[in-house]
Amino acid sequence: MRKLNASVWGLLLLLLHIPMMAQQNIYVNQVGYASTAPKRVLVDYPAERFELINVNEGRVVFEGEFQLRKQLDECSGMTLYEGDFSEVQTSGRYLIRIQSSLNSGITSYTFSIGDAAYSDVLQMADKALFLQRCGLKIEEQHAGPFARQVCHLAPSYYHPNCQLTGEKDMTGGWHDAGDYGKYVAPGSMTIAILYASYELNPSKWQSDARNIPESGNGIPDLFDEVRYELEWLFKMQRHDGAVHEKLHTKNYVQFIMPSAGEVPQFIYEVSSTATADFAAIMAKSARMYKAIDAELSDRCLRAATLSYKYLDQHPDIFPEGGFKNPPDTKAGGYSDDYDKEERIWAAAEMYLTTGKKKYLHDFNELNRIFKSEFMEVNWNNPATFGFYSLLLADKEELDGLQADLREGLANYCDRHKQVAAADGFGIAMRADDYTWGSNGTVMYKAMNLVMGDYLLGDRQSRELAARHLDYILGLNPNKKCYVTGVGTNRILHLHHAPTVSDFNAEPIPGIMTGGPNKYRNDEALQAVFDANTPPARIYLDNEESYSSNENTIYTNAAFQFVATYFNKP
Numbered sequence: 001m002r003k004l005n006a007s008v009w010g011l012l013l014l015l016l017h018i019p020m021m022a023q024q025n026i027y028v029n030q031v032g033y034a035s036t037a038p039k040r041v042l043v044d045y046p047a048e049r050f051e052l053i054n055v056n057e058g059r060v061v062f063e064g065e066f067q068l069r070k071q072l073d074e075c076s077g078m079t080l081y082e083g084d085f086s087e088v089q090t091s092g093r094y095l096i097r098i099q100s101s102l103n104s105g106i107t108s109y110t111f112s113i114g115d116a117a118y119s120d121v122l123q124m125a126d127k128a129l130f131l132q133r134c135g136l137k138i139e140e141q142h143a144g145p146f147a148r149q150v151c152h153l154a155p156s157y158y159h160p161n162c163q164l165t166g167e168k169d170m171t172g173g174w175h176d177a178g179d180y181g182k183y184v185a186p187g188s189m190t191i192a193i194l195y196a197s198y199e200l201n202p203s204k205w206q207s208d209a210r211n212i213p214e215s216g217n218g219i220p221d222l223f224d225e226v227r228y229e230l231e232w233l234f235k236m237q238r239h240d241g242a243v244h245e246k247l248h249t250k251n252y253v254q255f256i257m258p259s260a261g262e263v264p265q266f267i268y269e270v271s272s273t274a275t276a277d278f279a280a281i282m283a284k285s286a287r288m289y290k291a292i293d294a295e296l297s298d299r300c301l302r303a304a305t306l307s308y309k310y311l312d313q314h315p316d317i318f319p320e321g322g323f324k325n326p327p328d329t330k331a332g333g334y335s336d337d338y339d340k341e342e343r344i345w346a347a348a349e350m351y352l353t354t355g356k357k358k359y360l361h362d363f364n365e366l367n368r369i370f371k372s373e374f375m376e377v378n379w380n381n382p383a384t385f386g387f388y389s390l391l392l393a394d395k396e397e398l399d400g401l402q403a404d405l406r407e408g409l410a411n412y413c414d415r416h417k418q419v420a421a422a423d424g425f426g427i428a429m430r431a432d433d434y435t436w437g438s439n440g441t442v443m444y445k446a447m448n449l450v451m452g453d454y455l456l457g458d459r460q461s462r463e464l465a466a467r468h469l470d471y472i473l474g475l476n477p478n479k480k481c482y483v484t485g486v487g488t489n490r491i492l493h494l495h496h497a498p499t500v501s502d503f504n505a506e507p508i509p510g511i512m513t514g515g516p517n518k519y520r521n522d523e524a525l526q527a528v529f530d531a532n533t534p535p536a537r538i539y540l541d542n543e544e545s546y547s548s549n550e551n552t553i554y555t556n557a558a559f560q561f562v563a564t565y566f567n568k569p
């Protein structure tokens with residue numbers, strides 16, 4: 001036989017590889033696109049054309065072409081082609097069908113187009129937060145199949161690192177995540193996100209009929225829900241104003257219902273990060289509840305003032321080096337060794353609530369570090385919440401500062417437009433952003449971009465923020481709708497103890513999962529993915545994958561913030 005030369009072998013090998021590399025997938029937002037939002041479909045093989053089919057009417061309503069979007073995208077490892085059907089704004093249910101020389105005729109998952117595309121999932125998310133409540137019997141009339149017994153009524157013990165002994169009533173508040181811990185930083189942050197959403201969309205948060213126990217009491221259910229957490233937060237404050245870091249069991253508990261097991265929970269020592277987060281959220285709550293409940297508003301301000309005074313008297317981070325788990329404790333994480341972001345947030349909110357120059361002075365001093373530059377919020381970095389509040393305030397003496405903050409926001413948005421332009425899926429995520437809780441990061445970026453639209457009227461930021469929502473709802477390399485209860489390729493095995501241990505087939509709906517994690521911080525991820533896997537692919541819908549498939553209250557709040565902004569009720 002004649003010898004094949006090297007280039008023919010090369011071609012053969014390439015041909016053999018094409019079917020392995022190209023997955024021939026269609027990526028869409030499986031829930032839906034808002035009527036006026038940009039609408040895109042991606043494929044990971046060189047398809048040429050597509051049709052948009054209205055599935056109720058059974059007819060083609062639009063035809064479009066694919067353009068190469070990105071060759072060998074770093075985050076997904078894919079080569080991606082993009083089609084645009086933004087001009088279709090008519091409400092309905094649709095799917096995409098490929099017209100191409102390669103694999104023609106394959107169809108996408110169905111999705112909606114419409115103004116109220118997110119109404120259902122938002123209702124689910126509201127209820128999901130209610131279902132995180134601790135210390136309350138969850139009745140069937142409010143929760144259907146997710147009703148459950150009361151949990152965690154026993155008093156908690158002071159961990160020896162508190163230098164206190166004995167026990168204390170710590171009932172109430174929200175479970176933080178898929179486990180049953182309760183933490184000051186994550187709790188404060190959740191409330192801060194919900195408040196910001198309210199401030200941008202007050203009319204969308206007025207409902208007093210969301211079928212929670214407080215519904216019908218004349219107060220929007222949002223404020224009843226938040227109050228449930230505030231009442232717990234008050235308990236975390238020591239008499240001198242310092243605030244305990246958190247409350248949980250020493251080791252992670254197994255997948256048990258919250259009412260089962262009676263594993264003792266411990267109160268951990270006070271920290272400056274928790275104390276400042278507490279001061280900030282209590283100061284803001286004093287403003288938010290002023291017209292709703294004057295007595296609660298006063299309590300919040302007294303508590304905030306006491307904590308702020310303590311911080312003033314203890315200007316260095318405490319405990320020294322920042323809070324860390326003591327050696328006997330494995331659960332709970334969340335260590336933070338820098339407290340300036342928390343302190344600047346507290347100064348901003350104290351100033352806005354009291355109008356006292358001292359706090360503005362404190363803010364300006366700390367802002368010499370941050371220089372009005374926008375960052376993504378996170379549980380260990382709430383500084384940007386202070387910026388949001390200052391920008392939303394109507395105070396003449398803030399004119400100069402607001403101009404600086406607007407510039408900081410505009411710079412943030414411009415930088416992130418560039419990142420998104422280079423990304424295969426068109427969002428402002430870099431490979432290094434795919435760490436524990438990356439779906440939260442996607443939403444925190446979108447929050448800043450939403451602010452760019454709301455405060456600066458920047459349409460490009462608005463459109464980019466909407467693309468982040470598309471990513472969460474299915475337009476991502478795993479073709480997964482990352483919110484439970486919605487989408488066709490949906491999450492079934494969330495790492496969420498009540499969901500795993502109850503007898504329902506599907507998890508509680510309306511919960512966004514953690515997302516891809518390039519550090520593979522659990523054995524389930526390590527067993528399936530190697531270190532060379534593109535970061536945005538490292539995700540498993542598996543109960544054991546706590547570092548890619550667990551929810552938290554604050555990442556869910558960020559999802560609520562973004563979806564609320566793009567929904568018309």
Ligand code: 9MR
Binds near residue numbers: 181331551
């Ligand atoms: O989200 C947290 C992540 O950023 C940290 O790296 C990790 C380890 O400290 O902890 C995560 O938070 C989890 C917490 O420890 C326990 N409740 C669930 C939290 C979300 O996964």
Ligand code: ZN
Binds near residue numbers: 133175180
């Ligand atoms: Zn509980």
